[in-house]
């Protein structure tokens with residue numbers, strides 16, 4: 001049977017063992033290709049993980065600079081968080097979500113109290129499974145608060161997930177193309193992506209310019225979004241990522257969200273922050289919007305809340321938007337929402353974040369790595385831009401003749417070279433896990449373990465150096 005499958009599915013590339021070959025043949029025959037596994041020609045199988053490393057079947061350590069799209073902020077197999085999960089499995093591993101358990105209540109209270117302290121806003125939390133589902137819940141909240149308005153603003157380059165509702169506010173048409181329209185797609189607004197913005201403007205000037213362009217929509221009813229007579233906008237909310245994620249870890253200028261929020265307040269439009277990837281200290285703050293001095297109406301979170309151990313996500317909203325009168329029992333529900341395994345590990349993660357000075361640690365490490373990336377930019381013409389906030393870092397790869405024309409081909413080769421697992425540093429062989437983002441799919445988006453050591457940061461820079469050397473040669 002296996003032989004037959006092997007014949008049916010030709011698996012290209014260098015496969016290290018018969019067992020791996022068999023597994024890949026089964027995968028090719030029985031797994032849907034609809035996820036992102038087949039973005040690479042030969043899918044990679046990993047077997048074990050610890051700290052900043054993930055290991056393949058040959059035992060080769062791959063230094064992971066993307067940490068499951070920032071779902072594993074606190075390191076693979078983090079002992080404290082793993083133990084929280086093990087404790088829960090021995091006490092209350094399962095309970096239907098129509099009943100309560102201590103961990104859910106304490107977790108919601110910790111998040112709610114953090115918002116009260118930092119933003120002076122009272123609110124509530126609703127949990128769900130997966131980022132896109134929490135985005136869907138947030139859409140219900142903002143539609144409900146605006147008497148059913150279904151139109152949203154979102155950014156060019158923005159990403160909010162791939163359910164039908166979330167992909168309607170995600171910029172890429174690619175995610176909608178095959179499925180028709182289920183809900184209204186967002187009106188997409190320019191984000192201050194300075195490296196590819198108009199020349200001759202500072203980062204701040206460009207941020208200001210983008211806000212002015214947006215504000216222009218409200219100058220007259222004939223720009224299509226605002227009725228000055230009733231002072232009503234046709235749009236309920238603006239969905240933002242503070243740092244654009246799939247857009248290529250684009251960091252906006254610090255004035256940007258303050259200026260944008262002023263326009264939103266002037267025209268009664270809610271601000272929804274999607275912190276699914278940038279939350280939980282990826283940028284050096286628990287909530288990335290804390291860097292920008294504005295208070296959101298809604299925040300959506302997921303991924304690193306459980307360090308990737310359980311697909312728990314959630315939405316926090318101001319009391320006016322989510323109190324039991326406006327969002328009564330049964331407004332939204334999923335069998336696994338607020339499940340005890342997820343909430344137990346999330347509660348432990350929140351306690352760990354409260355007890356540890358992640359802010360200082362992440363900002364220091366971010367500065368160190370960014371300095372290393374700047375050095376690589378000086379040495380390699382294919383590196384057009386580097387930037388970052390905390391440990392969300394970017395390296396934009398370009399054609400060497402002008403260090404500006406985007407090169408998806410070179411970045412694809414970098415990813416492939418990293419996955420070969422044959423990069424030699426100080427007498428040992430390593431692999432490197434890189435991920436690609438960007439408007440032109442030419443940006444290496446770097447999200448290392450927040451616990452990465454100095455030695456591992458130096459190793460990261462050496463591995464990036466070797467990979468850049470390989471792709472620059474040919």
Ligand SMILES: Cc1ncc(COP(=O)(O)O)c(C=O)c1O
Nearest residue numbers: 130131132159160161245276277
């Ligand atoms: C900013 C942002 N929003 C939404 C999502 C969707 O989350 P999920 O993949 O858990 O549905 C992601 C996932 O990458 C994300 O990065």
